[in-house]
Amino acid sequence: MKYNFDEMVNRRNTYSLKWDGEELIKNAGLTERYDHETIPLFTADMDLPVAEPIIEALHKTVDHRIFGYSVFPDEYYQSIQHWFTKRHNWAIKKEEIVFSPGTVHALNVAVKALTNPGDGVIIQRPVYPPFTAAIEGNGRIVRNNALKCSDGSYTIDFEDFEEKAKEENTKMFILCNPHNPTGRIFTAEELKRLSDICAENNVLIVADEIHGDLVRKNQTFIPIAKIASHTNHIITCTAINKTFNVAGLHCTNVIISNPEIRELFSQTMGFNLPSPFTVSALIAAYNEGEEWLEQLNHYLDDTMAFVKDFLAKKMPTVKVEIPEGTYVLWMDFRGYGLSSKEVHDRIYNNANVLLEDGEMFGEEGGGFQRICIPSPRPLIKEALERIAVAFQDVEAKNLLKA
Numbered sequence: 001m002k003y004n005f006d007e008m009v010n011r012r013n014t015y016s017l018k019w020d021g022e023e024l025i026k027n028a029g030l031t032e033r034y035d036h037e038t039i040p041l042f043t044a045d046m047d048l049p050v051a052e053p054i055i056e057a058l059h060k061t062v063d064h065r066i067f068g069y070s071v072f073p074d075e076y077y078q079s080i081q082h083w084f085t086k087r088h089n090w091a092i093k094k095e096e097i098v099f100s101p102g103t104v105h106a107l108n109v110a111v112k113a114l115t116n117p118g119d120g121v122i123i124q125r126p127v128y129p130p131f132t133a134a135i136e137g138n139g140r141i142v143r144n145n146a147l148k149c150s151d152g153s154y155t156i157d158f159e160d161f162e163e164k165a166k167e168e169n170t171k172m173f174i175l176c177n178p179h180n181p182t183g184r185i186f187t188a189e190e191l192k193r194l195s196d197i198c199a200e201n202n203v204l205i206v207a208d209e210i211h212g213d214l215v216r217k218n219q220t221f222i223p224i225a226k227i228a229s230h231t232n233h234i235i236t237c238t239a240i241n242k243t244f245n246v247a248g249l250h251c252t253n254v255i256i257s258n259p260e261i262r263e264l265f266s267q268t269m270g271f272n273l274p275s276p277f278t279v280s281a282l283i284a285a286y287n288e289g290e291e292w293l294e295q296l297n298h299y300l301d302d303t304m305a306f307v308k309d310f311l312a313k314k315m316p317t318v319k320v321e322i323p324e325g326t327y328v329l330w331m332d333f334r335g336y337g338l339s340s341k342e343v344h345d346r347i348y349n350n351a352n353v354l355l356e357d358g359e360m361f362g363e364e365g366g367g368f369q370r371i372c373i374p375s376p377r378p379l380i381k382e383a384l385e386r387i388a389v390a391f392q393d394v395e396a397k398n399l400l401k402a
Contacts, residue, residue, distance in 0.1 A: 003292060005048050005299045006376050012036075018043045018354075030356070031348045039383045040354040044180075044328065046245040046374035051292030054244060057284035061276050070276040072099065079286035080253055084238070087213065087290075090226045096257050098266055099274060101250040103210050103237045106269075107134040107174065110206045110235055113268035114261065115140055120170040122161065122203070125362030126330075128180045131208075132362075135174075143170055146364050147182060152321040152332065154182045156190055158197075165201040172204045178211040178221060181330045181361055181370045183323020185219055188227050195228035203233070204261070210239040210252070211326045213293060217301045219324045231257040235265065242327075243293060244285045245374070251278045296374075300327050303373050303380060310381070314388045317398050327374040330358075334367035336394050343367070351386035 011019040018040040025034055030042060049055075061067075077094045084090045100106035107130065115121065117139035123131045124145050135142050143164045147154040164170055175194065178185045186194075198205050205224065212221045225231045236255040241247040251274070256262035304322050307329060311318045319332040333343045340359060347353055347369065358365025373380055388395075 001052060001291070003049070003051075003295050005296065006378065007049065008376050008378065009047065009049060011047060018045065025354070031354050033349045033352060034354065035352070038352050038354055039379065039386070041371050041373070041375065041380070041383055042354045042356045044242060044372050045247050046327075047376060047379065048245060048296070048374055050245050051285065051289040053284040053288035053292075054246065054281050057280040058277055061280045064276075067276055070274050070279055072274060072279065075283055076279055079283045080238075083286040084223075088221070088223055088226065090223050092255055093257075095259075096255050096262070098254045098256060098262060098269065099272055100237075100252040100254050100269060101272060103208060103239055103241070103252045104130045104134070106237050106252050106254050107131065107206060107208070108138065109265060109269045110204075111135060111138045111140055111172065113264045114204055115171045118169060119172070120164070120167055122164050122170060122173040124156070124176065124179070126181060126358065126365035126368070127176055127361055128208075129360050131174050131176070141169070143167065144362070146362070147179070147184070149364070152319055154179070154184050156186070156194070158193060161194070162197050165197050165203050170201070170203055172206060173198055175205055175207045175224065177207060177209055177224065178214070178323070178325025180208075180211060180326055181328050181356075181358075181365070181368075183216075183321075183326050183328065183330060185215065185221050185324035188222050191222060191224045191227045192229075195224060195234065199229070199233050205234045207234060207236045209236055210242050212238070213243040214300070214327050215297065215325045216304070216323060217297075221325060225255065225257070232261075233258070235261065240282050240285045244281075244289055246281050246285070249275065249278045249281050251282055299377075300374060303377050304329065306377060307371075307373060307380065307384065310384050310388075314384075315391060315395055317391075317395055327372060329371050329373060331369045331371060332367065333369060336391065336398070338394065340366055343369070346390040347387055351383075351390040353383045353386055 022034045081092050084092050111134050120141045120143040121135045122143040122145050124147050145161045148157050207224045215221050225234050225236050239252040317335040320329050356370040358368030
């Protein structure tokens with residue numbers, strides 16, 4: 001069927017974090033202003049209806065009228081195996097799959113189960129803030145292998161990465177691929193080199209690959225476990241949450257081929273039973289959701305092209321590159337010569353648009369803003385027009401200088 005992603009669905013009063021979470025958002029320090037005129041584009045869920053097969057599956061679950069303790073049927077595991085074989089040519093064994101009620105939860109479990117207090121964990125900033133929280137919040141030490149940025153393109157500093165991997169107390173590397181917020185999809189060569197360095201230095205890899213199906217036009221995502229020489233040191237987090245816009249159903253599947261690591265991880269994870277809605281949603285998504293996903297990725301490609309064109313015409317000082325993966329854009333406001341606080345004030349308080357300040361992703365994000373664009377394009381257009389008005393004066397000055 002043909003999906004209409006331009007449809008505006010009112011999410012207020014539906015328990016939505018981004019649309020109803022005023023108190024939580026303000027308490028978290030994301031913004032000073034939040035009201036019914038705010039356009040929130042800060043969190044990575046979609047303002048777009050999910051695939052019809054998922055809706056039908058959830059209706060069937062509701063129609064049963066009993067929502068007791070549930071288990072994972074064989075079809076659950078078969079659906080995961082089918083999806084990753086078909087989409088990524090990656091064969092996963094049933095026994096390698098461990099359920100987690102979320103990816104951030106899985107990261108915390110991995111850090112607790114497989115490292116000790118005081119151990120070092122490598123991350124690549126600017127990166128998703130819960131990576132840092134999972135490390136420092138559990139008494140471990142961040143080893144930052146900052147990505148190198150040149151003209152908006154990000155690359156890995158392999159010399160620095162290897163130095164950090166060789167440090168005696170470095171025990172883990174948390175990989176984000178596709179990378180959030182820069183949108184990089186790392187190449188087979190990059191992934192192979194990362195894996196080899198970690199294997200040589202007894203460093204475990206925890207790969208957050210939950211954006212792996214949100215791939216831009218003419219790009220290819222490769223799971224690190226598929227390209228590595230061996231997978232004894234690799235843990236991979238997969239999820240339907242981002243791909244199919246069902247984050248509220250809390251469904252992450254962690255792939256661990258090493259039985260000893262899997263046992264340690266599972267013991268720390270503890271006993272978890274799924275919601276019946278989680279089970280029915282995953283089976284429907286992986287078995288029948290591909291048509292919706294293909295249309296979604298096409299829509300996201302067009303929205304990103306629209307944003308880039310809009311900025312080029314009305315805010316040429318702001319630099320942005322179309323990412324290789326994810327549905328986030330990493331916008332560079334440094335050309336205005338304004339402080340991060342003034343950039344924030346103009347967007348969040350004057351334009352009344354809620355994004356995410358780049359500093360949240362590490363000091364390397366200073367002067368940047370992350371925008372999540374999986375919303376109807378008319379909403380994205382309104383948000384950008386508000387922001388353009390808020391920067392009209394400094395944009396005019398820059399044009400006069402030019």
